[in-house]
Amino acid sequence: MxxxxxxxxxxxxxxxxxxxxxxxxxxxxxxxxxxxxxxxxxxxxxxxxxxxxxxxxxxxxxxxxxxxxxxxxxVPVDPAAFRRYADLLQPEAAAYGLSLKDAAPVEDxxxxxxxxxxxxxxxxxxxxxxxxxxxxxxxxxxxxxxxxxxxxxxxxxxxxxxxxxxxxxxxxxxxxxxxxxxxxxxxxxxxxxxxxxxxxxxxxxxxxxxxxxxxxxxxxxxxxxxxxxxxxxxxxxxxxxxxxxxxPETYRAALAEGRRDTVVTRAFTGRPARGLRNRFTDRYSEPAPLGYPALHHLTAPVRRAAAAAGDPERLHLWAGTGYRHxxxxxxxxxxxxxxx
Structure with missing residues (x-):
């Protein structure tokens, strides 16, 4: 070494x-x-x-x-870009009875x-x-x-x-x-x-x-x-x-399947991160603005609900390229x- x-x-x-x-x-x-x-x-x-x-x-x-x-x-988020993204994500939140209508950027x-x-x-x-x-x-x-x-x-x-x-x-x-x-x-x-x-x-x-x-x-x-x-x-x-x-078990199961590619996305948190490709990364990687931790806080309720519901398509499934091991x-x- x-x-x-x-x-x-x-x-x-x-x-x-x-x-x-x-x-x-x-x-x-x-x-x-x-x-x-x-x-x-x-x-x-x-x-x-x-x-x-x-x-x-x-x-x-x-x-x-x-x-x-x-x-x-x-990484501060542009307020207008944050509002557009929150509105875009509202259907994902609504799937769990959540609302992003009044969401505001949290910069900490x-x-x-x-x-x-x-x-x-x-x-x-x-x-x-x-x-x-x-x-x-x-x-x-x-x-x-x-x-x-x-x-x-x-x-x-x-x-x-x-x-x-x-x-x-x-x-x-x-x-x-x-x-x-x-x-x-x-x-x-x-x-x-x-x-x-x-x-x-x-x-x-x-x-x-x-x-x-x-x-x-x-x-x-x-x-x-x-x-x-x-x-x-x-x-x-x-x-x-x-x-x-x-x-959580949903995360473990997605890794065990071994069928997904990995992608770099800022859709979940506003910073580049590598995870397993799913519906959320496919739909929101391109429109997601830079903005950490504002996007992390925005999507956190949706991700918690997805984990609780066993839904891998709305969950951040962080994974490196060697995840199949x-x-x-x-x-x-x-x-x-x-x-x-």
């Missing part, structure tokens, strides 16, 4: 991705560590109090872990400062950031507190900016990754580079340790990432069907399959 990750001695070169919204349970995070890797507690869509409770639960298990935080800036920063304050007051081993690069002063403060700081990047320019901010390591994420892209430029198309080529391009820009992310589902792909310079591989979608995952098994078995 590539340059070792400082102060993080992994028995196996595998990291369980922070899947915000329910899949990454504390059981999944601790199972990843017990299997020789490490897991990340997702801070996304949680209050600081909820995050503190999750950290305490994982810490009580006595295993190493990290925390992933959505960093500003958000996911309790950013509260979470930074928490992580400085109660340090954790590793904090990773996605969507934005924190100020150099925040990175320095976390490092003084004894926390390693990792940054998700999707191209060499972002890698250089993260290095300039003083981070310890880079999570190099290709467009094949499931769920949200960590791109700092969500208005642009994602770089269509194979993960190994992206790792090489980033390595040419900075010597920081790299973690590979994006579509990884086999031991051969983990080994390939290592030969390209990665110290470890992040896996997410391949863990969604594991016993420890908190993913996900199996219904304990996480430890998945990690064993992925070890080169």
């Amino acid at each position: 590539g340059t070792p990750l400082p102060a993080l001695d992994l028995a196996v070169p595998l990291i369980a991705a922070p899947m915000a919204g329910g899949a990454s349970t504390t059981a999944l995070v601790t199972a990843a560590a017990r299997a020789g890797g490490v897991g990340f507690v997702p801070a996304g869509y949680r209050t600081a109090a909820d995050l503190a409770a999750a950290i305490a639960e994982v810490r009580d298990a006595g295993t190493p872990f990290g925390v992933n935080v959505f960093a500003p800036p958000p 920063d996911d309790h950013w400062q509260d979470k930074v304050d928490l992580l400085l007051a109660d340090p954790v081993p590793v904090v990773s950031f996605t969507f934005g690069i924190p100020a150099r002063s925040i990175v320095a403060a976390l490092r003084r507190a004894g926390t390693l700081v990792w940054q998700t990047v999707t191209d060499p320019a972002e890698a250089q900016a993260a290095a300039d901010a003083g981070v310890d390591a880079l999570i190099v994420q290709s467009a094949a990754a499931g769920g949200h892209s960590g791109t700092l430029s969500p208005h642009r198309s994602l770089p269509d580079l194979p993960l190994t080529d992206l790792l090489a391009a980033v390595r040419a820009r900075t010597a920081l340790p790299m973690v590979a992310a994006g579509g990884i589902g086999t031991a051969a792909e983990v080994a390939e990432a290592g030969r390209a310079g990665a110290a470890a591989a992040v896996v997410g979608t391949v863990l969604v069907r594991t016993r420890e995952s908190g993913a 996900a199996r219904a098994e304990p996480l430890a078995d998945t990690f064993r399959r992925l070890c080169p």
Whole structure:
């Protein structure tokens, strides 16, 4: 594998991705560590109090872990575009007895400062950031507190900016990754580079340790990432069907079918994210405006209702390109399959 990750001695070169919204349970995070890797507690869509409770639960298990935080800036939505999109989605909401008639844009920063304050007051081993690069002063403060700081990047320019901010390591994420892209430029198309080529391009820009992310589902792909310079591989979608995952059954079943292609869409949240193709992505990917978290909040009631009704056609089915390798098994078995 590539340059070792400082102060993080992994028995196996595998990291369980922070899947915000329910899949990454504390059981999944601790199972990843017990299997020789490490897991990340997702801070996304949680209050600081909820995050503190999750950290305490994982810490009580006595295993190493990290925390992933959505960093500003958000992507403001055009109010007129938001209203047009809400009106367009009304039939989907009406299918569950919901109304988007009075929906207004919710622009928030996911309790950013509260979470930074928490992580400085109660340090954790590793904090990773996605969507934005924190100020150099925040990175320095976390490092003084004894926390390693990792940054998700999707191209060499972002890698250089993260290095300039003083981070310890880079999570190099290709467009094949499931769920949200960590791109700092969500208005642009994602770089269509194979993960190994992206790792090489980033390595040419900075010597920081790299973690590979994006579509990884086999031991051969983990080994390939290592030969390209990665110290470890992040896996997410391949863990969604594991016993420890908190993913709803509708999501698990859609992955198990294995018949859908994956697409990059902003239809659900206003940011580019890769998921299984369904009726919602077919109808709304093109007209959906940029606007995160406004579109996330707009579609959330519809998505919750779809999950409760077992309807995969109106649900965000986040999935990377390697999703067909996900199996219904304990996480430890998945990690064993992925070890080169």
